[in-house]
Amino acid sequence: MxxxxxGKESSGILGALCPKILCGGDIYRRIVxxxxxxxxxxxxxxxxxxxxxxxxxxRKNMRLAMESTASQQALKLSSSMDSIQESxxxxxxxxxxxxxxxxxxxxRSYIDSFMKSYRPxxxxxxxxxxxxxxxxxxxxxxxxxxxxxNPDLLQQTVEKCLPFSTVxxxxxxxxxxxxLLAYPVVWNMTARSEGVLIAEVPIGEMIDAQLFAMGNxxxxxxxxxxxxxxxxxxxxxxxxxxxEKIELPLxxxxxxxxxxxxxxxxxxxxxxxxxxxxxxxxxxxILLLLSxxxxxxxxxxxxxxxxALGAVAQRVAESGSLDTHADVAGPDDVKALAxxxxxxxxxxxxxxxxxxxxxxxRTADLSVANEELxxxxxxxxxxxxxxxxxxxxxxxxxxxxxxxxxxxxxxxxKGYWNQIEVYIAEHxxxxxxxxxxPDCAKELYGKFLD
Amino acid sequence: MNRHPWxxxxxxxxLLLLFAAGTARSDAGKxxxxxxxxxxxxxxxxxxxxxxxxxxxxxEINRSGGVLGGRKLELxxxxxxxxxARAAAHFRxxxxxxDLVAVFCGKFSSAVLExxxxxxxxxxxxxxxxxxxxxxxxxxxxxxxxxxxxLKDGWAVPAMMGYARDRGFSKxxxxxxNTSWGRNNHEVVKRxxxxxxxxxxxxxxxxxxGDSSLMPQYRSIRKAGAKAIVFVGIEPEAAILVKxxxxxxxxxxxxxxSHWSVAGGDFPAMTGKALEKVDLAFVQTFDLHYNRSKxxxxxxxxxxxxxxxxxxxxxxxxxxxxxxxxxxRILALxxxxxxxxxxxxxRDALEQLGRYEGLIRVYDPPFTPARHEALSPENVFMARYxxxxxxxxxx
Numbered sequence: 001m002x003x004x005x006x007g008k009e010s011s012g013i014l015g016a017l018c019p020k021i022l023c024g025g026d027i028y029r030r031i032v033x034x035x036x037x038x039x040x041x042x043x044x045x046x047x048x049x050x051x052x053x054x055x056x057x058x059r060k061n062m063r064l065a066m067e068s069t070a071s072q073q074a075l076k077l078s079s080s081m082d083s084i085q086e087s088x089x090x091x092x093x094x095x096x097x098x099x100x101x102x103x104x105x106x107x108r109s110y111i112d113s114f115m116k117s118y119r120p121x122x123x124x125x126x127x128x129x130x131x132x133x134x135x136x137x138x139x140x141x142x143x144x145x146x147x148x149x150n151p152d153l154l155q156q157t158v159e160k161c162l163p164f165s166t167v168x169x170x171x172x173x174x175x176x177x178x179x180l181l182a183y184p185v186v187w188n189m190t191a192r193s194e195g196v197l198i199a200e201v202p203i204g205e206m207i208d209a210q211l212f213a214m215g216n217x218x219x220x221x222x223x224x225x226x227x228x229x230x231x232x233x234x235x236x237x238x239x240x241x242x243x244e245k246i247e248l249p250l251x252x253x254x255x256x257x258x259x260x261x262x263x264x265x266x267x268x269x270x271x272x273x274x275x276x277x278x279x280x281x282x283x284x285x286i287l288l289l290l291s292x293x294x295x296x297x298x299x300x301x302x303x304x305x306x307x308a309l310g311a312v313a314q315r316v317a318e319s320g321s322l323d324t325h326a327d328v329a330g331p332d333d334v335k336a337l338a339x340x341x342x343x344x345x346x347x348x349x350x351x352x353x354x355x356x357x358x359x360x361x362r363t364a365d366l367s368v369a370n371e372e373l374x375x376x377x378x379x380x381x382x383x384x385x386x387x388x389x390x391x392x393x394x395x396x397x398x399x400x401x402x403x404x405x406x407x408x409x410x411x412x413x414k415g416y417w418n419q420i421e422v423y424i425a426e427h428x429x430x431x432x433x434x435x436x437x438p439d440c441a442k443e444l445y446g447k448f449l450d
Numbered sequence: 451m452n453r454h455p456w457x458x459x460x461x462x463x464x465l466l467l468l469f470a471a472g473t474a475r476s477d478a479g480k481x482x483x484x485x486x487x488x489x490x491x492x493x494x495x496x497x498x499x500x501x502x503x504x505x506x507x508x509x510e511i512n513r514s515g516g517v518l519g520g521r522k523l524e525l526x527x528x529x530x531x532x533x534x535a536r537a538a539a540h541f542r543x544x545x546x547x548x549d550l551v552a553v554f555c556g557k558f559s560s561a562v563l564e565x566x567x568x569x570x571x572x573x574x575x576x577x578x579x580x581x582x583x584x585x586x587x588x589x590x591x592x593x594x595x596x597x598x599x600x601l602k603d604g605w606a607v608p609a610m611m612g613y614a615r616d617r618g619f620s621k622x623x624x625x626x627x628n629t630s631w632g633r634n635n636h637e638v639v640k641r642x643x644x645x646x647x648x649x650x651x652x653x654x655x656x657x658x659x660g661d662s663s664l665m666p667q668y669r670s671i672r673k674a675g676a677k678a679i680v681f682v683g684i685e686p687e688a689a690i691l692v693k694x695x696x697x698x699x700x701x702x703x704x705x706x707x708s709h710w711s712v713a714g715g716d717f718p719a720m721t722g723k724a725l726e727k728v729d730l731a732f733v734q735t736f737d738l739h740y741n742r743s744k745x746x747x748x749x750x751x752x753x754x755x756x757x758x759x760x761x762x763x764x765x766x767x768x769x770x771x772x773x774x775x776x777x778x779r780i781l782a783l784x785x786x787x788x789x790x791x792x793x794x795x796x797r798d799a800l801e802q803l804g805r806y807e808g809l810i811r812v813y814d815p816p817f818t819p820a821r822h823e824a825l826s827p828e829n830v831f832m833a834r835y836x837x838x839x840x841x842x843x844x845x
Contacts, residue, residue, distance in 0.1 A: 095658035096628070102532055102659050103560050103629035110628075132535030188660055189686060190490045190531045 027306065031299035032292070039291030043284040051276060058271045059244075066246050069221070070265050074248040076210045077225070077263060081252045084201055085181065087120040089163070092183035092197040097130055100139060101185060101195040111139040120199070127178075127200035130185070133158045135196065148182070148198050157184045161193040165255035167227055168200060177203045177232040181255065203233045220269030225250070228260040237266060305330030309338050322349035479521045481791055483508070483781065484544040486565075487556025490531035493686050495766035496557040496714040500579050501527060502765065503774030504554060506752045507782070517785045523778075526550065532557075534564030541565040545572035549791045552577050552781055554774060557684070557714050559583030559631040562596075569595055575797050577781060579773035582606060582709070583634045587822045595797050597817055599777040599810075599824035601710055601769070603631070606733045607638040609830045610680050610707045613731060613844075615649040619678035619705065623671030624654040625664065625691070627683040632656065635682040635709065652676045657687060664691045672704055681708040685715030696724030705729035707832075716766045718839030725835055731844060734833040735825055736810045738768030739840040745809050749775065763840055776808035780816045780824070 091097065100111035115128050118141070129140040135154055137145035148154075156164040164182040179201040184193030203225065211223065212235065222237030250261040305327070312326040322345050326338040401423075402411040409417040421432045436444065485504060487497035508523045516522045528544065530537035537555075544553050545568070552575035555562045559581040569576045570591045578586055578598035587598050614622050624639060626632035636654065643651060653674035655667035664687060671679055681688060688708060695703050710733040718725055738746065739762060746762065753759040765771050781796075783803050788795035801822075805814040816824045832844045 095660035095662075098660045099628050099658035102534065102558065133533065134535060134539070136535065138535075187531075187533075189492050189494075190533075191492065192490065192531065194531065194533045195535075 026303070028299045028303045031302060032295045035295030035298065036288070036292050039288055039295070042291075043287050047280050047284065050280070051273065054273060054276060055271075058273075062267060062271065063244055066221070066244055066265060066267055070246045070248050070263070073211050073223070073265065074250055074263055077207065078250050078252050080206055080210045081179075081250070081256050081261075084120050084126070084179075084199070084206075085163075085253055085256060088181055088183050088197060088199050091118065092185050097185050097197060098187045098194065100130060101132060102187070115139045116141040125202050125205050129198045131196045131198055133194060133196070138195065148196065153180075153182050153196070153198075157182045157196045158193045161186060163255035165259055167230070167232060167259060179203060179206075179256065179259075207233055207235075220267065222264075222266040222268060224264050226262045226264065232261075236268070237264065238268075302331060302334065305334040305338060309334070309341055313341065316345065322346075322352065480524045480549060481517055481521050481785060482547055482550040483523055483525050483778065484540075484547070484550055484553035485525055485527045485556075486530055486537055486540045486544065486553050486561075487527075488532035488558055488561070489527065489529035493689075493715040493720060494532070494557060494684075495716055496580055496711075496770045499765055499767035499770030500554060500556060500774040501525070502753065502757060502759075503579070503771035503776075504778045505756055506749055506771075507775045507778030509752050509756060511779070511782045517782050518789065518791070523782065530556070530561050532561055534558075534561045537561035538565045538568055541568050541574060542572070545574045551575060551785055551791050551793060551796045554579055554777070555581055555586075557581060557711060557770070559586060559634075560629050562586050563630055566591070566596070573793050573797070575781075575793050575800070577777050579777050580714070580770050581631075582711075583631050584638070585630070585634060593794075593797060594822055595793075597777075597800055597822045597824070599780070599816070600773050601733060601735050601825065601830060602823060603635050603638050603709075605825075605827045605830045606709050607635055607642050608827070609733050609832060610709065611639065611642050611646065611649055613832045614678045614680065614705075614707050615646070617678070617705070619676075619707075620649055621652045621676050622649060622678045622680050622707070623674060623676030623704075624651050625667055625671060625679050625681045625683070626654065626656050627687065628656040628658050632682050639680070651680075657683065659687070661687060662690070663694065665694050668695065668704075672702065676704060678705040678707055681706050681712075683709070684711040685713075685717050685720060688712040689715075689717065689720040692721045692728045692730060693724045696721075696727040700727075703728060706731070708732040710734055710769065713767055713769065713841060718835055726837070731832045731834045734831055734841060734843065735769050735829045736772040737831075737833070737841070737843050738762045738765065738772050740842060743809075749809065763838075768841060772810050776810050776813070777824070779808060780806060780813065 096111065096114060100114075103111075111130065115130060118128060120126050127140070127142055129142065129145045129148065130138045131148050132138055133154070135147055135149035137147060153164050153166070156162050161184045163184065164180075166180045168178040168180050170176040170178060179199075181199045181201065183197045185195040185197055186192065187194045207223070207225065222235065224234035224237040225232045245264060245266040247262055247264045250263055251257075252261060309326045312324050315324055316322060325342045325345060328335050328338045328342065330338075403409065403420070404411075404417065408420050410420055410423045411417050412423065418426075421434075424430055425432060483504065485497075485501055487500060488494050489497050489501075491497070504525055508525060511517065512522045526544065526547065528540035530540050537558075541553060544550055553569075554577045555565075557580045560583075562576070562578065562581045563583060563585060565576075566586070566589050568574075570589075574595060576586075576596040578596060578600055580600050581598075582601045582603050584602050584604050587594070587596050587602070589596055611622070624636065626636055639651065643649065653671045653676060655670055657664050657667055668679070668691065681691065683691075688711075691706070695706070706728060708730060712730070712732050713734065721728075741762065750759065750762055753762070759765070762768060762771070780800070780803060783806060784796050784799035785791065787799035787802060790796075800817050801819045803813075803815045803817065805812065806816055807813075808816075810825070811829060813824055833841045834844055836842045
């Protein structure tokens, strides 16, 4: 794991998830944390979307698979039923049958063994009976054939010379339903139906042979065959519990087409996505790890130049030297920042140099002025020395002068009261010229002035 | 109030009763004969001939005073379409008809054999003017209610085999219909071969009603070295064979010696020109097409009146007409001898009749308790269709 550039270990995923880290800390951590958090969100989002998509896809595929299966099964069953019908129709036209109807000894000689030996392809349990026009058996592959004196059957096959079909139920169970197929046996010499070939086909056995052979019994689907809403055969079919249900009509030739046959299949199998969890966890973990590494690399690549720039800035700050420049490298914005920083350093250095130059110029001027001032001061000191000597010679007007509030005479050190002009004149180099101020003039000579 | 309502209801009632009584007396006066034959068979003309023969005889009998002192004979016809189950159903229905003394059967032995238990259960006199299966008469029932005035297989087979042998066909092939009739002929042939070593059967092939071709069987028989074919079947399959053979090169056409049922239909019309290309001979019992006898002339007069028949040459199955005519006349004699319509008495009377000069022959007597065959092997001969489509005995 990539370490922090400063040597500090990052706080990892948990740290990345911490808002404190997101809102504070250095850029490196914030970038890593942000990217990691983003990766986590993406992984979660991908997980959710993937689950939904996989589930949807699986359902769709299952639906398609069921439709395909149902179509195949319907085709198989239709073909099987048509095969039986074609076999029986073909058999009913066999001259041996009409011959046996005309031949009195048929039921006691060849036709019985012929009937017993006849097997429609793939339907070994078909009960086959050749009857006369009244439905009385002539020959059969059964030991004790029943009489088929059903008026509808005889009306259809003997009178109308058309094939007939119906459903027989034995022992009341759905799976014990049989197809009864009856075909007229027409003699070309009378052009009439002179007998009936009747076959009872066990529906369950037929469907088993066609659909559930080869150990394909528990494939998680339910199946049933219907005839006009009546269940003829069902296997693993529980109404209302299937996840998916498909119904297809069974397209058959006459006479079975009169029964309105259809088939339904339903799917009980739930596709478990538990395998998605470890797969998702492993791939998510790898993705998170890669994203963290990537985040660190990206963050490192982004902040490396910033850190270099910061180091340069720190050196400048600590040394005050503006001779250092930052490397202009890294991302564009960092390069722009480094370029700006260098420009700033250059500008500051140039500004400093200008300032120093001006300071030097000012300093030079000040030196001249100072020398002049020193000369003047020297001269003044010299003057002051002369003055000081002069002063020493004169009393100086300094300190408190006691003056009369009324006559304005000043008391000297010796206690004598002196005229102010006298006193100042004695104690300074001032000479007085006498005059009168307006006010005094006004006061003294007001009346003359007017 | 009407004081004499009977004036308005009584007279019509009396008239109705008188009419009903008259009708009942008229019905009671009739003696019924049944015909249970294959009228619905599209190519069969044997049933037509049988019906015509019966009607000619009935007309003659009724015109001469009827039976039992003036009771008219009347024919009831049922079509069994050659189907045994239908034949049985019709026999059962006819057996319930009052004053029905006997039932004629048709050409198909199978339809007759199927009904034999019923015939004897109902004590119904069965008169056979055509069906040739030996077992119809040799049925094992006693008393036997079946009587035949016709050919039987036991006579037809020697006639056919003898004809073939006489023509030098020492090796023949059998082509048989896959029914009880065909199997009966097969048994007779085997018995014949055991007694006549001069001829042998090199191959036996079977066919079914409704088969569309007999060439596979024919080729097999020819390949086996047969010099002639002995055919046992009816006219549709015989026509198929003749037409298929006619399409073969002449050297590949074997002579055909047939049972008589090729004459059970309009065979010349069914085969057309093909018939001229095939050497076909068949069994017959009576020559009607070229019969110039006085009795035949008398019959033709009746037939002309009844059916507008100009010549017996219009009859496609002349043996059927002849057999049925003679048998009806014999039945009428038996009814009179019995003195009632009681079937048992009629049956017994049939065995007790004296000499009768019929169309075909002099029956002396027609039947006896031990013999229910009115004809004999002497009546059997071979014939062929001539160029006019008429049946001409082979001299």
